[in-house]
Amino acid sequence: MATSEATGRTGASRGPSRRRFLSGAAALGASAALAPLAAGRVRAQERKTLKLMSWEQFQPGEKDGWNAVLDKFNQSQSQYKVEWTGWPASQYASNVVIQAQAGGIDADILMAMPDLAAQTIRKFKFAEPLDPIVADLGITPSGGHAFLKQDGKLYGLSAIDVNFALVYNKALFEKAGVKPATSADEWVETTAKLTDRPNQFGIALTNTIADGGEWWFQLQNFCLPYDGKWAEGKTPLANSEATVKGLELWKRLYEAGVPQGTAQGAIMKLAADGRVAQAFGVNPTVVVLRATNPDIYPNLLSAAPPWASRRSLDRIHPLMALNTSKNVEGAMDFIKFAMQPDIMAELMETNLYVIPPYDLAAKSEKFKAFLADKPWVSGFNEAKQVSPIDVMGDFAYVDDQFGRIIMQNFQRALQPGGSVKAAMDAAQRQLEGLAARI
Amino acid sequence: MSVAAPSARRRRRIAPVEILRVAAIVIVCAVVFFPVYWMLLSAIQPTEYSLSYPPPLVPKGFNWAAYAQLFADKPIGRWLVTSIFVALLVVAATLLLVIPAAYALSRLHWTGRSAFGLMLLFTQMMPAAVVVAPVLALYRAFGWTDNLVALALLHTAFVVPLCVWVLKSSFDAIPKEIVEAALIDGCNRLSVLPRIFLPLAKPGLVAVSVIAFFASWNEYLFASTLIVRNELYTASLGIATLMTQLDTPLFVLMAAGVVFSVMPVLFYMAIQRHVLRGLTAGSVKG
Numbered sequence: 159m160a161t162s163e164a165t166g167r168t169g170a171s172r173g174p175s176r177r178r179f180l181s182g183a184a185a186l187g188a189s190a191a192l193a194p195l196a197a198g199r200v201r202a203q204e205r206k207t208l209k210l211m212s213w214e215q216f217q218p219g220e221k222d223g224w225n226a227v228l229d230k231f232n233q234s235q236s237q238y239k240v241e242w243t244g245w246p247a248s249q250y251a252s253n254v255v256i257q258a259q260a261g262g263i264d265a266d267i268l269m270a271m272p273d274l275a276a277q278t279i280r281k282f283k284f285a286e287p288l289d290p291i292v293a294d295l296g297i298t299p300s301g302g303h304a305f306l307k308q309d310g311k312l313y314g315l316s317a318i319d320v321n322f323a324l325v326y327n328k329a330l331f332e333k334a335g336v337k338p339a340t341s342a343d344e345w346v347e348t349t350a351k352l353t354d355r356p357n358q359f360g361i362a363l364t365n366t367i368a369d370g371g372e373w374w375f376q377l378q379n380f381c382l383p384y385d386g387k388w389a390e391g392k393t394p395l396a397n398s399e400a401t402v403k404g405l406e407l408w409k410r411l412y413e414a415g416v417p418q419g420t421a422q423g424a425i426m427k428l429a430a431d432g433r434v435a436q437a438f439g440v441n442p443t444v445v446v447l448r449a450t451n452p453d454i455y456p457n458l459l460s461a462a463p464p465w466a467s468r469r470s471l472d473r474i475h476p477l478m479a480l481n482t483s484k485n486v487e488g489a490m491d492f493i494k495f496a497m498q499p500d501i502m503a504e505l506m507e508t509n510l511y512v513i514p515p516y517d518l519a520a521k522s523e524k525f526k527a528f529l530a531d532k533p534w535v536s537g538f539n540e541a542k543q544v545s546p547i548d549v550m551g552d553f554a555y556v557d558d559q560f561g562r563i564i565m566q567n568f569q570r571a572l573q574p575g576g577s578v579k580a581a582m583d584a585a586q587r588q589l590e591g592l593a594a595r596i
Numbered sequence: 597m598s599v600a601a602p603s604a605r606r607r608r609r610i611a612p613v614e615i616l617r618v619a620a621i622v623i624v625c626a627v628v629f630f631p632v633y634w635m636l637l638s639a640i641q642p643t644e645y646s647l648s649y650p651p652p653l654v655p656k657g658f659n660w661a662a663y664a665q666l667f668a669d670k671p672i673g674r675w676l677v678t679s680i681f682v683a684l685l686v687v688a689a690t691l692l693l694v695i696p697a698a699y700a701l702s703r704l705h706w707t708g709r710s711a712f713g714l715m716l717l718f719t720q721m722m723p724a725a726v727v728v729a730p731v732l733a734l735y736r737a738f739g740w741t742d743n744l745v746a747l748a749l750l751h752t753a754f755v756v757p758l759c760v761w762v763l764k765s766s767f768d769a770i771p772k773e774i775v776e777a778a779l780i781d782g783c784n785r786l787s788v789l790p791r792i793f794l795p796l797a798k799p800g801l802v803a804v805s806v807i808a809f810f811a812s813w814n815e816y817l818f819a820s821t822l823i824v825r826n827e828l829y830t831a832s833l834g835i836a837t838l839m840t841q842l843d844t845p846l847f848v849l850m851a852a853g854v855v856f857s858v859m860p861v862l863f864y865m866a867i868q869r870h871v872l873r874g875l876t877a878g879s880v881k882g
């Protein structure tokens with residue numbers, strides 16, 4: 159006691175020493191870092207916390223709409239409270255798979271990309287059937303939900319459904335005196351006309367392996383212009399005539415008007431600045447461009463994929479209740495809440511989602527009015543939807559590995575004098591090796 | 597005159613080698629520093645210049661909008677504090693484990709010493725990606741996910757083997773005679789460590805601290821697997837949230853890169869003299 163008093167007096171007379179100051183600062187820093195932990199524990203005691211694993215909390219232009227859904231659910235509930243967990247989209251699937259391989263997914267509700275959803279249902283068997291929700295709400299899920307069914311049960315309901323079409327800048331098209339293409343050859347021609355390097359580019363296509371996820375996301379569509387597939391069951395079809403012709407089309411576009419070697423982020427910035435005339439993208443492309451530059455939004459329109467079949471990939475990102483959760487009932491409650499016509503209509507309006515999980519227009523006048531007021535959705539609606547599972551065969555479970563093999567080989571074909579056929583022959587051999595391992 | 601002529605000949609003989617040496621240094625420095633320079637440039641000039649062709653190599657105006665957006669939209673201060681907290685824990689834990697281990701490997705004679713040293717090196721040969729799922733399963737079983745102290749423990753586990761070898765080199769360089777004199781003067785095998793080894797191996801300790809700090813500061817894979825609550829994000833995790841689907845705000849990301857780099861760069865500049873001494877300690881022992 160005497161010692162401490164003596165120390166106290168010394169400290170008071172000289173002021174705080176440097177060591178005491180530093181230790182105080184360190185304690186403050188540590189408490190600041192740990193404070194959220196303590197706060198989290200207090201909240202958890204009040205209601206059961208449901209973890210919604212997703213990437214949407216990071217998405218510009220979309221997170222606000224989803225936060226509103228979570229807030230409404232939390233306000234409507236006395237038993238449960240939903241909180242976000244997860245990672246940004248670029249790291250999402252790999253992290254969820256790591257969790258699944260470690261024995262379970264640390265969440266109650268999972269939002270997943272199509273290939274990840276298929277794995278969760280068929281490989282890991284972590285999903286709970288959602289048929290009771292469908293029956294309670296009296297809804298009929300859209301045809302694209304087929305890949306979410308197994309043994310007659312439905313394991314996921316679409317939270318976000320996106321498909322590919324041609325998104326274009328009306329002002330730049332009018333200035334160049336061209337219209338959206340309706341055939342592959344016309345597409346290359348208009349792209350060239352719309353290009354004035356380095357000031358303006360005819361088309362935005364991701365083209366660097368550093369943005370591999372985004373590149374494969376787009377490139378996966380290019381088996382469709384000539385009615386090909388990437389694989390049938392365990393047989394890869396990378397060097398089939400239809401697939402090679404599709405990739406040759408991509409290469410012609412690349413040469414005609416792509417900002418070559420440019421990162422995806424820079425391409426989107428160029429598009430938002432009005433320096434890219436068109437993109438082959440999903441409907442959230444419009445959302446992102448609007449978030450980056452609201453002035454460009456009135457100029458954006460869409461057209462169907464410029465090939466005869468008009469087929470393009472339709473990617474359903476479902477919400478799933480995880481059977482590994484201790485709160486399966488709560489997870490089902492949340493999904494049911496989010497699927498209610500009013501809630502879903504408001505989410506779709508806020509986030510500019512245009513493909514509903516079921517016939518929402520028949521159940522919500524608000525959504526019907528919203529769609530009627532969106533001239534840029536026509537192209538997306540004209541596209542004929544194909545599931546990634548339909549074109550990937552059994553490789554749907556190793557989609558990222560498949561894509562990497564294609565891109566690594568295809569890169570060689572983009573060099574001067576490079577042959578798409580030779581590159582895809584090499585890819586085919588590697589994919590046959592991959593087939594033996596899956 | 598007769599002295600100047602050989603000197604001039606020598607200069608002529610050396611000149612091509614010197615030129616090559618300087619050229620090599622310039623090329624390597626350009627390759628290493630250009631991305632960093634481009635990051636700095638893109639983070640401070642208006643975006644239209646960075647996206648123009650040819651890109652300007654000197655700033656054409658200043659625009660701090662990327663920094664403003666970064667600090668307005670993201671809790672980057674909290675991320676940095678969390679990263680510092682974890683990295684300092686890793687430094688403390690590493691020193692605690694490495695000092696006795698390096699001493700035991702350097703100066704104590706026991707059966708299996710060489711095998712143990714080699715085994716430590718073998719642990720460095722396993723890619724982190726291979727063990728990430730088992731580590732997650734283990735941490736889940738202990739209830740250690742979303743726990744910064746547990747994350748620091750894992751970072752420590754991965755950095756300790758390398759640091760043991762670095763510090764062992766420093767301990768090896770301390771002359772045997774000094775240790776023997778200390779033993780004669782009354783020290784025992786244990787007390788000689790704090791009284792003789794630690795004061796003389798300070799550069800080695802600094803080097804170990806730097807290695808541990810940087811390993812933790814930059815680590816992403818385990819952090820992204822074990823920490824999913826946004827409030828507990830380290831800086832490496834937080835910055836990755838800028839890369840979203842369909843769009844990455846490139847210039848905000850560049851600004852974040854600059855902010856993320858400043859602290860370690862300052863830290864490294866302050867102690868680089870000790871680091872070099874520490875890393876080379878023992879290399880000319882004999």
